[in-house]
Amino acid sequence: MNKKAGISFYITIAIFIFLTMFPFIWVFLTSIKPTKEIFSSFDWFTSNVTMSSYKSALTSQPLLKYMWNSFVVSSITTLVAVGLASMSAYAVTRLPIRFKGLFLGLVLASAMFPQVAIISPIYNLISSLGLRNSYGGLVIPYITVSLPLAIWLLSTFFQKIPTQLEESAKLDGATPLQTYRKIIFPLAAPGVFTTAILVFIAAWNEFLFALTINTENEWRTIPVGLAMYQSEFTVPWGDITAATVIVTIPIVVIVLLFQKRIVSGLTSGSVKG
Amino acid sequence: MDNHNTSLSKSVTSIKRDNNKVNRKRSFSLNEKQLGYLMILPSIILIIAVIIWPITVSFWNSMFDYQLNDPTRSEKMLSAHIDLERYADNYFLVNNSMKNLQSFDETGLQKETFSDLIAGLDSFHQQLLADTEIEQKYQMVEEMLINFEPVNDDELRYSSIDNDFALTYKNYIQETLNILSRVEASSTDMANAIKTVKEQLTTLESSILQSNFIGFEHYINYLFDGRMWSSLSLTSMFTVISVLLELVFGLIIALIINRVFHGRGLVRVSVLIPWAIPTAVAAMMWRFLYDGQSGIIAYYLERIGLIADTGYLLSTSAGGVISIILADVWKTTPYMALLLLAGLQTIPGQLYEAAQVDGANRFNQFFKITLPMLKSTILVAVLFRTLDAFRVFDLIYVLTGGGPANSTESISVYAYKTFFSQQNFGAGSALSIIVFLCIVLISVLFIRFIGSDLFEKKANR
Numbered sequence: 071m072n073k074k075a076g077i078s079f080y081i082t083i084a085i086f087i088f089l090t091m092f093p094f095i096w097v098f099l100t101s102i103k104p105t106k107e108i109f110s111s112f113d114w115f116t117s118n119v120t121m122s123s124y125k126s127a128l129t130s131q132p133l134l135k136y137m138w139n140s141f142v143v144s145s146i147t148t149l150v151a152v153g154l155a156s157m158s159a160y161a162v163t164r165l166p167i168r169f170k171g172l173f174l175g176l177v178l179a180s181a182m183f184p185q186v187a188i189i190s191p192i193y194n195l196i197s198s199l200g201l202r203n204s205y206g207g208l209v210i211p212y213i214t215v216s217l218p219l220a221i222w223l224l225s226t227f228f229q230k231i232p233t234q235l236e237e238s239a240k241l242d243g244a245t246p247l248q249t250y251r252k253i254i255f256p257l258a259a260p261g262v263f264t265t266a267i268l269v270f271i272a273a274w275n276e277f278l279f280a281l282t283i284n285t286e287n288e289w290r291t292i293p294v295g296l297a298m299y300q301s302e303f304t305v306p307w308g309d310i311t312a313a314t315v316i317v318t319i320p321i322v323v324i325v326l327l328f329q330k331r332i333v334s335g336l337t338s339g340s341v342k343g
Numbered sequence: 344m345d346n347h348n349t350s351l352s353k354s355v356t357s358i359k360r361d362n363n364k365v366n367r368k369r370s371f372s373l374n375e376k377q378l379g380y381l382m383i384l385p386s387i388i389l390i391i392a393v394i395i396w397p398i399t400v401s402f403w404n405s406m407f408d409y410q411l412n413d414p415t416r417s418e419k420m421l422s423a424h425i426d427l428e429r430y431a432d433n434y435f436l437v438n439n440s441m442k443n444l445q446s447f448d449e450t451g452l453q454k455e456t457f458s459d460l461i462a463g464l465d466s467f468h469q470q471l472l473a474d475t476e477i478e479q480k481y482q483m484v485e486e487m488l489i490n491f492e493p494v495n496d497d498e499l500r501y502s503s504i505d506n507d508f509a510l511t512y513k514n515y516i517q518e519t520l521n522i523l524s525r526v527e528a529s530s531t532d533m534a535n536a537i538k539t540v541k542e543q544l545t546t547l548e549s550s551i552l553q554s555n556f557i558g559f560e561h562y563i564n565y566l567f568d569g570r571m572w573s574s575l576s577l578t579s580m581f582t583v584i585s586v587l588l589e590l591v592f593g594l595i596i597a598l599i600i601n602r603v604f605h606g607r608g609l610v611r612v613s614v615l616i617p618w619a620i621p622t623a624v625a626a627m628m629w630r631f632l633y634d635g636q637s638g639i640i641a642y643y644l645e646r647i648g649l650i651a652d653t654g655y656l657l658s659t660s661a662g663g664v665i666s667i668i669l670a671d672v673w674k675t676t677p678y679m680a681l682l683l684l685a686g687l688q689t690i691p692g693q694l695y696e697a698a699q700v701d702g703a704n705r706f707n708q709f710f711k712i713t714l715p716m717l718k719s720t721i722l723v724a725v726l727f728r729t730l731d732a733f734r735v736f737d738l739i740y741v742l743t744g745g746g747p748a749n750s751t752e753s754i755s756v757y758a759y760k761t762f763f764s765q766q767n768f769g770a771g772s773a774l775s776i777i778v779f780l781c782i783v784l785i786s787v788l789f790i791r792f793i794g795s796d797l798f799e800k801k802a803n804r
Binding site: 079080082083086087090091093094096097100108109112154155157158160161162165166167173176177180182183184185186187188189190191192193195210211213214215217218221245246247271274275277278281282292293294296297299305307310311314317318321322324325326329330332333336337 | 375404596606609611624632733782
């Protein structure tokens with residue numbers, strides 16, 4: 071079905087890209103307008119470009135602190151979750167253990183559980199451990215919530231690695247741990263990396279746990295912090311648009327750098343070749 | 344002799360080696376198995392501790408009238424309990440005030456009534472302290488109260504008591520309150536004294552906690568709760584409409600971009616960015632675009648006459664529903680398109696060539712080749728999206744907050760508000776278990792009616 075792309079095709083594509091990007095374009099154009107113009111005109115371009123919204127966004131709320139919190143929480147989550155998940159995925163795809171089906175079923179089922187159904191016991195648990203308003207309070211639930219996705223993805227990736235390599239390693243007297251470290255891991259590295267990106271993005275975007283567990287402003291993550299950017303009487307759209315631009319930049323960078331990996335990760339679970 | 348020796352030693356070493364091999368092999372495979380279990384153990388522990396166990400606890404909580412902001416209901420109690428700190432404090436006060444009251448009764452008309460009441464309370468008090476364990480605790484608590492120490496140890500503070508005894512004691516205090524209400528005060532001093540006693544008695548009563556186990560009462564209440572049904576139907580409507588729109592648009596986009604052209608990378612990036620940004624950030628952006636005062640989309644829609652005024656999108660219920668669906672479609676259609684595109688690329692091109700030779704037109708090709716070949720991809724994508732859409736929380740919570748007038752409140756948002764705005768953990772747990780059951784039902788229906796051939800296919804592979 072590979073037809074030649076004509077002019078009309080490129081016009082369609084251009085319209086599509088414009089429509090998906092429109093919210094970002096408008097938010098960016100708003101962020102460089104003076105506050106007065108935001109509330110009085112619908113002109114696309116301003117003649118008085120200003121950075122005042124950016125200054126105000128960074129000073130009215132600890133935006134950089136929010137980003138740092140998100141970064142720390144997501145990084146720890148990614149490291150631990152991918153580590154644990156790659157061990158589990160290796161055991162499931164390579165080692166002669168029983169109840170594999172049961173384990174994978176449990177994993178898949180727990181991915182489908184609604185988070186609101188576990189939020190109150192988790193809230194009580196984290197409170198009683200004294201972990202509210204800390205990184206640990208978010209990392210524990212995040213690791214667990216991202217484990218199903220990570221185990222599932224990594225199992226798919228590990229399955230694609232030919233078993234002959236390991237068998238020859240085994241014949242040469244390598245222990246399972248050595249086989250895992252020297253053979254499987256390097257071969258699986260692209261898959262592990264893809265999984266890590268997806269886990270990181272999922273942790274970066276999580277909202278419900280962050281909203282309930284870290285309620286102090288100092289400990290908020292980006293999604294919650296940005297959603298709370300409102301004073302009591304007016305909504306400071308200038309600040310919000312500027313903050314949105316700032317927090318979207320790292321995501322755009324990640325997407326630009328790793329687009330192919332992300333797509334392969336997103337589609338590997340659902341499409342059986 | 345020499346020869347013989349070497350061959351013997353050779354065979355010995357070979358036997359040894361074989362033995363070694365067998366040993367190594369046995370311990371190796373045993374190790375492998377143990378290692379395998381060891382490797383999945385941390386994941387299992389975490390999943391059980393942070394997902395499975397909390398669901399069970401949620402279910403257990405939903406059977407109690409459990410409210411964090413109400414001191415008489417802030418604990419889950421299967422049997423009646425007594426809060427010894429409040430009880431000891433107030434019993435002492437009530438006793439004093441009663442005697443005080445007696446002295447104010449100059450006419451002596453109520454003397455008998457008062458002494459009866461004092462005696463009655465005393466007998467209940469003695470019955471309570473008849474239990475040696477409670478008596479010991481009571482004395483310790485009393486001592487701490489005298490020293491103005493707070494009782495922080497729940498073990499010491501709460502004692503389980505007999506359900507019937509708790510009820511009769513509470514009833515007796517209630518009755519005492521009624522009697523006191525009927526007593527005519529002969530002086531203002533006496534009226535004030537009666538008021539004090541009544542206040543103290545009310546606190547005393549509230550220190551006796553009846554079991555708040557209520558079984559399935561929350562669920563029965565929700566059966567008749569209009570807000571629950573409207574949030575459930577809003578959630579279902581949102582799920583069906585947005586997943587359907589996302590499927591249609593996603594399929595169209597996937598079909599369009601399934602070819603070789605310049606700038607695929609650009610399309611891929613523009614498709615991935617809406618998917619990658621946090622839902623809460625996307626919701627905030629859309630709130631700005633829909634805003635009645637400075638929202639560009641509201642402004643344009645009004646200009647072209649699609650909506651009556653710019654406030655329509657966020658301040659009417661129909662507008663609110665359209666707004667959340669549109670925002671969700673914008674955010675997740677790209678994801679759908681990606682999944683479907685990957686599916687399209689697995690369809691072998693020869694199929695289309697053969698169809699062309701046989702004279703099938705594009706329409707026929709789509710329905711006879713593309714759709715059937717894409718079926719399993721579509722089913723998986725729709726299942727995942729449906730489960731996700733049914734749990735919708737961030738988008739609605741940030742975009743509309745469930746408003747106006749709860750018209751865009753999804754069931755997860757309703758449960759969250761019950762938990763953390765009303766602090767009602769019992770009722771909130773019941774709602775969250777309802778969400779859970781709906782998710783289970785959807786999964787089962789998918790697997791049973793639509794997905795069965797899909798899963799069979801997977802199993803056969």
